[in-house]
Amino acid sequence: MPNDLISNDPIVARNFYLEIDGQNLVLSGVSGLEIELDVVSVQQNGKDGKQQHIKTLGGVLKAPEIQVTRMAPLNAKSDPLWKWFIQIRDSGMKATARAATRKNGSIVLYDSAYDEVGRFNWFNGWPSKIATDSLSTDSNDPMKETITLVVERIERVK
Numbered sequence: 001m002p003n004d005l006i007s008n009d010p011i012v013a014r015n016f017y018l019e020i021d022g023q024n025l026v027l028s029g030v031s032g033l034e035i036e037l038d039v040v041s042v043q044q045n046g047k048d049g050k051q052q053h054i055k056t057l058g059g060v061l062k063a064p065e066i067q068v069t070r071m072a073p074l075n076a077k078s079d080p081l082w083k084w085f086i087q088i089r090d091s092g093m094k095a096t097a098r099a100a101t102r103k104n105g106s107i108v109l110y111d112s113a114y115d116e117v118g119r120f121n122w123f124n125g126w127p128s129k130i131a132t133d134s135l136s137t138d139s140n141d142p143m144k145e146t147i148t149l150v151v152e153r154i155e156r157v158k
Contacts, residue, residue, distance in 0.1 A: 011109055011117050018068055020105035023080060028144065029069035030107055033120050035154055036062040063152050066107070066122060072132060072143040081147055085127040093126075102126050102152075119158040125151035 017024040038058035046052045073079040084103075093101045102124040109118035129148040133141075 009111070012111070015110040015112070015114065017108050017110075018070075018105060019108050020103055021080065024108070025070065025081065027068050027070050027107075029146075030066065032064050032066040033107065033154065033156075034062075034064045035156065036064070038062055061153060063150075064154055065128075066125070066149045066151060066154070067146050068107075068149065069144055069146045072145045081127060082130070085130055085147075088126055098124075105149075116158065118156070120154055120156050122149070122151040122154045124153070125149045 016027055016030060018027055019025075038060070039055050040058035042054045042056070044052055044054070073082070076082040088101055103126070104121070104123050105125060106122070107120040108116060111117045126149065127147050128150045129146075131146045131148075133144045133146075135143065
């Protein structure tokens, strides 16, 4: 049996953070880390009358939406994500103030020794939605919220 089947430990999705504006925000879940190329399909008849189905590269990259889940902050008014969301909700997105509303950031993955083992950088993102989990008096679960970040591009750099 070859000894190169598993040459290092896999990344365990357990320690990850949202890094934005120099702050690390603790997360309990992340989805939407998708890097997808646009595909164009063409059907045509070939030389012998047989139908051909051709797939080729269309545009550059499809823009994903990233969903991050975290424990809800005690004070939304002092939370950086809530402040950012409220600023956009109340002030809109002026074309001349693009840099003020959109930000770059990262989803950073750490191993059990807290060494960085993975990084997804995203660009020109902004929070389009904050959803709070349902609440119940018969549960002891902490309140969580899911934030949807609309981004223009994402890339895995580590």
